[in-house]
Amino acid sequence: MLRFGAGLGMLGLSASASAQSADPVEWQLNMGRGVTTLSNHAYDAHMMALWICVGIGVVVFAAMAYAIFAFRKSKGAVAATFTHNTTAEVIWTIIPVLLLIGMSWPATTKLIAMYDTRDSEMTVKVTGYQWMWKYDYLGEDVAFTSRLARDSDRIRQSGERPSAESDPHYLLEVDNMLVLPVDTKVRFVITADDVIHSWWVPALGWKQDAIPGIVNEAWADIQEPGIYRGQCAELCGKDHGFMPIVVKAVSKAEYRQWLAAQKAGAAPAPAGAPAAAPVEPAPAPEPTEAAPATAQTDPQPAAIPAG
Numbered sequence: 304m305l306r307f308g309a310g311l312g313m314l315g316l317s318a319s320a321s322a323q324s325a326d327p328v329e330w331q332l333n334m335g336r337g338v339t340t341l342s343n344h345a346y347d348a349h350m351m352a353l354w355i356c357v358g359i360g361v362v363v364f365a366a367m368a369y370a371i372f373a374f375r376k377s378k379g380a381v382a383a384t385f386t387h388n389t390t391a392e393v394i395w396t397i398i399p400v401l402l403l404i405g406m407s408w409p410a411t412t413k414l415i416a417m418y419d420t421r422d423s424e425m426t427v428k429v430t431g432y433q434w435m436w437k438y439d440y441l442g443e444d445v446a447f448t449s450r451l452a453r454d455s456d457r458i459r460q461s462g463e464r465p466s467a468e469s470d471p472h473y474l475l476e477v478d479n480m481l482v483l484p485v486d487t488k489v490r491f492v493i494t495a496d497d498v499i500h501s502w503w504v505p506a507l508g509w510k511q512d513a514i515p516g517i518v519n520e521a522w523a524d525i526q527e528p529g530i531y532r533g534q535c536a537e538l539c540g541k542d543h544g545f546m547p548i549v550v551k552a553v554s555k556a557e558y559r560q561w562l563a564a565q566k567a568g569a570a571p572a573p574a575g576a577p578a579a580a581p582v583e584p585a586p587a588p589e590p591t592e593a594a595p596a597t598a599q600t601d602p603q604p605a606a607i608p609a610g
């Protein structure tokens with residue numbers, strides 16, 4: 304009960320303009336605001352619909368409560384005998400239509416904006432593999448794969464039970480983060496090499512399917528530096544739950560520095576990860592790995608063509 308109350312409190316808090324957190328917090332009930340124009344659009348559309356629903360709920364339940372109380376049997380009320388009332392029917396048709404039109408207008412504008420990748424300043428190609436992501440910075444000659452961090456991988460195969468304290472980002476940590484500059488319109492072209500995946504970072508405000516043979520588009524303009532986590536959102540095989548996404552948004556200057564280092568090949572690993580080789584070889588199967596079936600179906604990143 305206490306936790307539920309706290310959750311309701313969070314709803315109120317996140318409904319206010321102060322909600323800026325990207326990562327969900329415990330007992331958060333409302334959606335997060337995210338850190339891009341599109342995520343803010345989604346949040347605003349959601350809040351508008353929510354408050355309209357609240358308004359409708361209040362009016363309807365107030366009318367019901369009033370009717371039940373004012374026209375009760377003990378006060379001598381008798382059941383109505385009419386079956387139609389043209390005025391009432393016109394009103395309860397027109398008001399919802401007006402509400403729907405009022406809601407569809409901003410929603411359509413926002414939907415169109417989601418697909419408007421014009422004037423983007425850079426393009427990242429995202430390719431889904433069983434079970435990792437590959438990022439190509441188009442035109443920059445920089446590409447690398449990003450897969451579940453070794454530590455998360457070790458824990459998941461060891462039978463250990465990680466806690467939120469000991470491993471706060473268990474299964475949401477990667478070896479190579481996708482580094483992006485803030486205040487930059489980044490266009491994503493998203494595809495897959497084997498099966499359908501879906502690239503989803505909630506803080507960016509959208510998810511986009513990664514389909515073999517098809518190139519989907521999306522865009523993001525991250526407004527705040529930070530680390531934003533996501534996951535594959537399309538059931539893509541036995542390790543679907545083990546191909547997280549981590550986006551590291553940095554200042555433009557920091558991004559240029561990072562890009563130059565990547566190009567120079569002597570890249571300092573993004574955020575303290577081990578050597579950021581353009582294409583990382585497959586790790587040897589863990590010695591603790593008991594099931595042979597798990598070992599033989601590990602992905603083969605070494606077979607991916609560089610660039």
Ligand SMILES: [Cu+2]
Nearest residue numbers: 500535539543
């Ligand atoms: Cu996947």
